[in-house]
Amino acid sequence: EDKVVQSPLSLVVHEGDTVTLNCSYEVTNFRSLLWYKQEKKAPTFLFMLTSSGIEKKSGRLSSILDKKELFSILNITATQTGDSAIYLCAELPAGGTSYGKLTFGQGTILTVHP
């Protein structure tokens, strides 16, 4: 059974700090790893990582995948209070279709204080 584990489960920082969120996975047939941000209701898509060692970047957020060690990290630099959210990672297995079911980790609750 595929498994995705995130750490830490919660994190409290002050504005301006840099944070690193971890996601490890155990899957039999890996295709992609995805990161989502959930503030109040619907998670919003951040990144999809398929290739190892290639950093994806969007503003202050960046993410990288290590397929050999089976983990991904999400970095947020110069954190702001608006970054406070639950960050979810999910694994998409290979299957040759667009229908693969995602397996989610338990999430990291990030709280950024002013």
Added chain:
Amino acid sequence: DGGITQSPKYLFRKEGQNVTLSCEQNLNHDAMYWYRQDPGQGLRLIYYSQIVNDFQKGDIAEGYSVSREKKESFPLTVTSAQKNPTAFYLCATHSWGEAFFGQGTRLTVV
């Protein structure tokens, strides 16, 4: 606007009652999913459907039922057999890996 519409946003149920959560999409995606989220936790898959008139159990299907009579619609029924139904329920579609979510329904058993 393209997207996923879930209704209602908030739902209260008495113990022993069945309730049905609505999920409608106009993205023309084939695959639809129902997830459950408990406070401070990730998403757990209840049921999913890859095509009309077909659906599969997810990791926590007990006490739930679904139907997929139309491509646009994937309603979830929370039955009285579900022991702890109070949770946040998210409907989603997938398209080439990326998941698109509705705004969720918060169900509370009173």
